[in-house]
Amino acid sequence: xEEEKRKVREYILRHQSKGVRYLQRVxxxxxxxxxxxxxxxxxxxxxxxxxxxxxxxxxxxxxxxNHPVFCSDRNDFKGNPNAVGILKGAGGGRSLILNGHIDVVxxxxxxxxxxxxxxxxxxxxxxxxRGSTDMKGGTISLLLALEAIINSGITLKxxxxxxxxxxxESGGAGTLAAVLRGYKADGxxxxxxxxxxxFPKQQGSMWFRIKVKGKQxxxxxxxxxxxxxxxxxxxxxxxxxxxxxRNSRITDSLFSSIPIPxxxxxxxxxxxxxxSSVPDIAIIEGRMGVAPDETMEHAKQExxxxxxETSNGDSWLKENPPIVEWFGASWxxxxxxxxxxxxxxxxxxxxxxxxxxxIIEASPWATDGGILNKxxxxxxxxxxxxxxxxxxDANEYIELKDVFEAAEIIAIAIMKWCGTE
Amino acid sequence: xEEEKRKVREYILRHQSKGVRYLQRVxxxxxxxxxxxxxxxxxxxxxxxxxxxxxxxxxxxxxxxNHPVFCSDRNDFKGNPNAVGILKGAGGGRSLILNGHIDVVxxxxxxxxxxxxxxxxxxxxxxxxRGSTDMKGGTISLLLALEAIINSGITLKxxxxxxxxxxxESGGAGTLAAVLRGYKADGxxxxxxxxxxxFPKQQGSMWFRIKVKGKQxxxxxxxxxxxxxxxxxxxxxxxxxxxxxRNSRITDSLFSSIPIPxxxxxxxxxxxxxxSSVPDIAIIEGRMGVAPDETMEHAKQExxxxxxETSNGDSWLKENPPIVEWFGASWxxxxxxxxxxxxxxxxxxxxxxxxxxxIIEASPWATDGGILNKxxxxxxxxxxxxxxxxxxDANEYIELKDVFEAAEIIAIAIMKWCGTE
Numbered sequence: 040x041e042e043e044k045r046k047v048r049e050y051i052l053r054h055q056s057k058g059v060r061y062l063q064r065v066x067x068x069x070x071x072x073x074x075x076x077x078x079x080x081x082x083x084x085x086x087x088x089x090x091x092x093x094x095x096x097x098x099x100x101x102x103x104x105n106h107p108v109f110c111s112d113r114n115d116f117k118g119n120p121n122a123v124g125i126l127k128g129a130g131g132g133r134s135l136i137l138n139g140h141i142d143v144v145x146x147x148x149x150x151x152x153x154x155x156x157x158x159x160x161x162x163x164x165x166x167x168x169r170g171s172t173d174m175k176g177g178t179i180s181l182l183l184a185l186e187a188i189i190n191s192g193i194t195l196k197x198x199x200x201x202x203x204x205x206x207x208e209s210g211g212a213g214t215l216a217a218v219l220r221g222y223k224a225d226g227x228x229x230x231x232x233x234x235x236x237x238f239p240k241q242q243g244s245m246w247f248r249i250k251v252k253g254k255q256x257x258x259x260x261x262x263x264x265x266x267x268x269x270x271x272x273x274x275x276x277x278x279x280x281x282x283x284x285r286n287s288r289i290t291d292s293l294f295s296s297i298p299i300p301x302x303x304x305x306x307x308x309x310x311x312x313x314x315s316s317v318p319d320i321a322i323i324e325g326r327m328g329v330a331p332d333e334t335m336e337h338a339k340q341e342x343x344x345x346x347x348e349t350s351n352g353d354s355w356l357k358e359n360p361p362i363v364e365w366f367g368a369s370w371x372x373x374x375x376x377x378x379x380x381x382x383x384x385x386x387x388x389x390x391x392x393x394x395x396x397x398i399i400e401a402s403p404w405a406t407d408g409g410i411l412n413k414x415x416x417x418x419x420x421x422x423x424x425x426x427x428x429x430x431x432d433a434n435e436y437i438e439l440k441d442v443f444e445a446a447e448i449i450a451i452a453i454m455k456w457c458g459t460e
Numbered sequence: 461x462e463e464e465k466r467k468v469r470e471y472i473l474r475h476q477s478k479g480v481r482y483l484q485r486v487x488x489x490x491x492x493x494x495x496x497x498x499x500x501x502x503x504x505x506x507x508x509x510x511x512x513x514x515x516x517x518x519x520x521x522x523x524x525x526n527h528p529v530f531c532s533d534r535n536d537f538k539g540n541p542n543a544v545g546i547l548k549g550a551g552g553g554r555s556l557i558l559n560g561h562i563d564v565v566x567x568x569x570x571x572x573x574x575x576x577x578x579x580x581x582x583x584x585x586x587x588x589x590r591g592s593t594d595m596k597g598g599t600i601s602l603l604l605a606l607e608a609i610i611n612s613g614i615t616l617k618x619x620x621x622x623x624x625x626x627x628x629e630s631g632g633a634g635t636l637a638a639v640l641r642g643y644k645a646d647g648x649x650x651x652x653x654x655x656x657x658x659f660p661k662q663q664g665s666m667w668f669r670i671k672v673k674g675k676q677x678x679x680x681x682x683x684x685x686x687x688x689x690x691x692x693x694x695x696x697x698x699x700x701x702x703x704x705x706r707n708s709r710i711t712d713s714l715f716s717s718i719p720i721p722x723x724x725x726x727x728x729x730x731x732x733x734x735x736s737s738v739p740d741i742a743i744i745e746g747r748m749g750v751a752p753d754e755t756m757e758h759a760k761q762e763x764x765x766x767x768x769e770t771s772n773g774d775s776w777l778k779e780n781p782p783i784v785e786w787f788g789a790s791w792x793x794x795x796x797x798x799x800x801x802x803x804x805x806x807x808x809x810x811x812x813x814x815x816x817x818x819i820i821e822a823s824p825w826a827t828d829g830g831i832l833n834k835x836x837x838x839x840x841x842x843x844x845x846x847x848x849x850x851x852x853d854a855n856e857y858i859e860l861k862d863v864f865e866a867a868e869i870i871a872i873a874i875m876k877w878c879g880t881e
Contacts (some may be wrong), residue, residue, distance in 0.1 A: 109791050130854065159553070162709040183785045242680055244679070244680060244736065246735040247735075248735075257824070257825070257848075258665070258723065258725030258727055258746070258747040258749075259663055259665060259723065259725075259747070259749060259824035259825040260723075260824045261720065261725045262719040262720050262723070266726065268696070268726050268729050270728075272693060272696065275689070275693065298683040302679065302680065302681075302683070303681040303740060304679030304680075304682045304687075304735070304736060304737075305687065305689050305690075305732075305739075306679055306732045306733075306734050306735040306737050306738070306739060307731065307732035307733060307734065307735055307739065308689050308729060308730070308731045308732060308735055308739075308742070309729070309730045309731070310728065310730070311726075311727045311728035311729060312727075312728060313727050313728065314667040314668075314669075314725070314727040314728060314745040314746050314747045314788065315665065315667065315725060315727055315746075315747035316725075316727050317725060317727070318726075318728065318729075321470060321729070324732070324735040325679070325736075326679040326680070326735045327738035328680060336468075367735065386634050398788065403678070403680035403681045404678065404680040
């Protein structure tokens, strides 16, 4: 296989300018949610050029929207298809899903951008634009890896299923649709921006809202009312206790360098409308981290139970218990044990390209890997070029060097995993 | 004086239906802030009928708006005058200000009202409508008292200065304008709805806003940020400590039945805009009660200093101290010592009418009495018909019986205080 490795590495090296132009074109077709079709068309064109069998479809239907894991604020996905390209192997090898999402988050305040958010401007080895890091750079690494293998005349034994999906940023409806359509494999790589680290485990998360009742009164006689803010403070304290308790249980070495492996973040607190009134309602909104080996249901129950027990210790809250809602987005955690062969294969490939060992950690955020893993039963490693911090920022950019290195590592891993003839 | 007392009490008794109709007319002319002129016209007409010398003027000008105590959200008061009616005494008696405000608070949700808010509907001895309790009922008590004295042919020795002012609900610009125009007296009665109690002392108040800085981060790595909510909770705790400390200093027996004589109410708390972000700003708004014998400046300094000291004990808050603003409305406290002759005169009059002793307390809210007392140097007792709880509610009403009893008590007190020939 050394000869094959040399070929694909040389191919990628020789076609760097072409790769940059290609990433530039994909970034220039801004693909904010609901407007993914033009960028998707460029991806599909490339897959066809590479001779892959294409499956292009508009997601939807009750089997998707009624699925317990389905999570999106829209129900109509017309005009913006999912795209899957299949590179059929010769047989006798392991199959591999390569998954990237085409949707990007909104650009935010335009004044914060130095260049047009969809410029694809290249300067000092960086390519700028919304989606460059999250995660068009990673998707281009996948396609460069496949192009290098195919155009080097290498035949794989196992099947490769390349997926360019919509709706990752809103909770993974695109990847869920692909799983429900039957796409499963012996392993999967998702090149989200991990800064070239391996994330075999990913923190899941979901959003909650807690409504806390008080009793209105005039501020001058505040003792005649019950402050919803004060009652909410009791619950905030309990949420911090629960966060401590939940995190003290996590002993996985992948989390050893993470101060709070599965945080419970309070993102929003609003109560009251008048300085001199006692507020009668407080609303807390937050994000609960979910451990890789935990079900969403277990995490939900634990929060609800903790709030209930605390409320039982307070005469007002006992009579007026807080109401907990799980709303908006939720992301399943991903859980692959560190000794899985996919991790070994990727690690070897990494070391061959970079001459150092990879950093293997748990991610502080979830990806579509959670759905592939927990719904599809697919072993997933999240690994890709780009830095998380960049992902949703103004002036998002990606280091092009990392895109090419990731392409090399992934190309070698594909050959090792699927086998070559 | 027994004969004179009998006359005025009989006059009021005989003219009850006329009194009800008069209160009805004044309530029917809704006088929400900025629309006081029609209701004011009815008051002015009555004063003219009683032969009072009228001073009707539109408040404003720099001497008012630049006054340190001036507090209003408008600068233009055109079209809605202050009205003062003077009943000149024969000489040799003490002067008395009788002060009522004509402005009423908004009606709120119309659906909560059983009758039109400005119906003046009378049923089972109650008169309904916005302003009936706060404080047109009280103002009618004043005018009935004066009418009874004048139409009974009684001549007072001291001057009576009847004031119907605008802008009490927003912080007292109307009464401040009257004080600055030179109206002062040896005593004053303000018939705000005290439920027939005497309030020689009134709690002052002012509004504050505290801005607390945090540091944004993704909720999944919340340890990379600093939660503005958590930092604000430290300050909320300190505000409660300060409230304890300030109230433990109050030993005045007038406050003995009040659980928290000068509360610090947190009325509003808002922070964050996204469940999975660490919020970088929290805004607290509240109302600080001010003791009768305390200056506003002292109360402000005490809060600011407490927050500063607490912030010094927290490494983040020390570097990012909270910003305190004093905004919106503020009301001066009122402070009359309980043995003042005005309290004695009113108490005697009360007992003569009701055959019981009055309840003398400190009020949990301020009135224009604070301005009359602290800016004008006038001894003030707040005493009137109606229940505070009703004041700003839907279906506001007043017990007519109390309006007439208050009129009797005030009429007798006027005669005792000013003296009769």
